[in-house]
Amino acid sequence: TALPAEPRLGSVELPRTLDQLRKAAAACRDRTWSRATIDTKAGLRSMYGPLGGPVVVMGPNNFPFAYNAVGGGDFASALAAGNPVIAKAHPGHPATTRILAEAAREALDGAGLPPASVQLLYHFEQQDGLRLVAHPAVAATAFTGSRPSGLALKAAADEAGRPIYLEMSSANPVFVLPGALDERGDGIAVELFESCTLAAGQMCTKPGLVIVPDGPAGLAFVDRVKTTFEAAEPAVLLGARVLEGLREAEARLARSGAELVAGGRTATGTGFRYNPTLFVLPGREFLKNPSAFQIESFGTLSLIVKAADAAEMAAIAASLEGHLTGSIYSHAGGRDEAAYAALEPALRVKVGRLLNDGMPTGVAVSPAMNHGGPYPATGHPGFTAVGFPAAITRFAALRCYDRVRPDRLPPELRDENPTGSMWRFIDGVWTRGPAGGDATTP
Numbered sequence: 001t002a003l004p005a006e007p008r009l010g011s012v013e014l015p016r017t018l019d020q021l022r023k024a025a026a027a028c029r030d031r032t033w034s035r036a037t038i039d040t041k042a043g044l045r046s047m048y049g050p051l052g053g054p055v056v057v058m059g060p061n062n063f064p065f066a067y068n069a070v071g072g073g074d075f076a077s078a079l080a081a082g083n084p085v086i087a088k089a090h091p092g093h094p095a096t097t098r099i100l101a102e103a104a105r106e107a108l109d110g111a112g113l114p115p116a117s118v119q120l121l122y123h124f125e126q127q128d129g130l131r132l133v134a135h136p137a138v139a140a141t142a143f144t145g146s147r148p149s150g151l152a153l154k155a156a157a158d159e160a161g162r163p164i165y166l167e168m169s170s171a172n173p174v175f176v177l178p179g180a181l182d183e184r185g186d187g188i189a190v191e192l193f194e195s196c197t198l199a200a201g202q203m204c205t206k207p208g209l210v211i212v213p214d215g216p217a218g219l220a221f222v223d224r225v226k227t228t229f230e231a232a233e234p235a236v237l238l239g240a241r242v243l244e245g246l247r248e249a250e251a252r253l254a255r256s257g258a259e260l261v262a263g264g265r266t267a268t269g270t271g272f273r274y275n276p277t278l279f280v281l282p283g284r285e286f287l288k289n290p291s292a293f294q295i296e297s298f299g300t301l302s303l304i305v306k307a308a309d310a311a312e313m314a315a316i317a318a319s320l321e322g323h324l325t326g327s328i329y330s331h332a333g334g335r336d337e338a339a340y341a342a343l344e345p346a347l348r349v350k351v352g353r354l355l356n357d358g359m360p361t362g363v364a365v366s367p368a369m370n371h372g373g374p375y376p377a378t379g380h381p382g383f384t385a386v387g388f389p390a391a392i393t394r395f396a397a398l399r400c401y402d403r404v405r406p407d408r409l410p411p412e413l414r415d416e417n418p419t420g421s422m423w424r425f426i427d428g429v430w431t432r433g434p435a436g437g438d439a440t441t442p
Helices: 005-030 073-080 094-111 126-134 147-160 178-201 216-231 240-256 283-288 310-318 337-348 390-395
Strands: 037-039 044-049 055-058 085-088 118-121 140-144 164-167 174-176 209-213 259-262 277-282 301-307 323-329 351-356 397-402 424-426 429-431
Touching: 005 073, 005 390, 055 073, 055 126, 073 085, 073 140, 073 390, 085 126, 094 118, 126 147, 140 147, 140 390, 147 164, 174 178, 178 209, 178 216, 178 301, 178 323, 209 216, 209 310, 216 259, 216 277, 216 301, 240 259, 240 277, 240 301, 277 283, 283 301, 283 310, 301 310, 310 337, 323 337, 337 351
Parallel strands: 037 424, 055 085, 055 140, 085 118, 140 164, 174 209, 174 323, 209 301, 277 301, 323 351
Antiparallel strands: 037 044, 044 397, 259 277, 424 429
8 A cells, every 4th residue: 555554554543443443342332322212101112223234335445444344434333233244345455354354253253243244355347336235135335435436336326225325535625714824824834735745645634625815925825835745755655546546637627727836747766656736726717617626636636726805715615515524724813703704604514524723634533523524525414434323323224113012122222221321312311211210310
């Protein structure tokens, strides 16, 4: 993958992978994720449970541990919900996936689960992937990857009535308001460079679209970013297809009217290398054809848009597609409050995670995290691929029991709390107590 063993893989990604596996296991044991709901008067009880079939997991190329089809977050979520997994190894790291699958097999044996609870497939033809996600025995699919591949899988799954959860692409717009630009423009430029070049820009949360005020401060900001991009060494990419995609993105931006100000030249050295590349565009030109300028460029390529005023910034935000994240930098002393108030409502509905005064790279494994967003960043705005217990419910079915005899109910829905720590919604109150008791006391 050309990703460094240290610190990226050994000290960052592998500990993150273990952390999310442990959090998924804790959620599985606690059972609060199942949202057990009891209405004693109506005789109704409901909870989330397994889908009743395998979940297909297709991981991306850029996180060989944390997003691997075996051991990654989607894998952990599907298993925690009680589903078997059919994992499709990414061709960029098939041996890593095999090692993880061997570890999973040992864990299955130790837990007494059926060996086929985790199955592994390697590379296959595109049509086979479409057939797989549409197969009537498949309960759901999780996919992380490019928009063209994701949309093709979605079309096949939708036609067959099979659920599919997609994380496809995002430009992660960053808005820098005038006061912030005057106050700390040089610092924000450094943050932007560091965020864009992290992991050679091969992050789904890389800021690929930056909107700044036009004028002297905006031009100075562009010059500072340009200087840092030009001084950077070419980055080694994950593979040939990533480099091809960046060249295609360069051609698309240039063809649509953006100006190349840094990079764009052939990099030398071993491996698939790429020089950090920067384009600039007036806001009025962006608004003429917004869809051409917010397609994800997977790698160290970004576009800076110069907005004439706060109204044009808000118009740009309103023209955006769905993205994973959106960031707003504003003045620490409150100079930008009016501009923020005008911009935030338009941006808020376009992104899954809204940031203030920070770049979007870095996704914490937290119950409060939303690593998702409106279409086409994902296939559904109501779900997250990161954070437990929320990520588990993608692969669960809501099951209702109407006046079912107590001894026939699943443990989560009987009067006594099966774990003692599990939160249940009983007669309108969240509680750890028994059903039929004092539901007013948590």
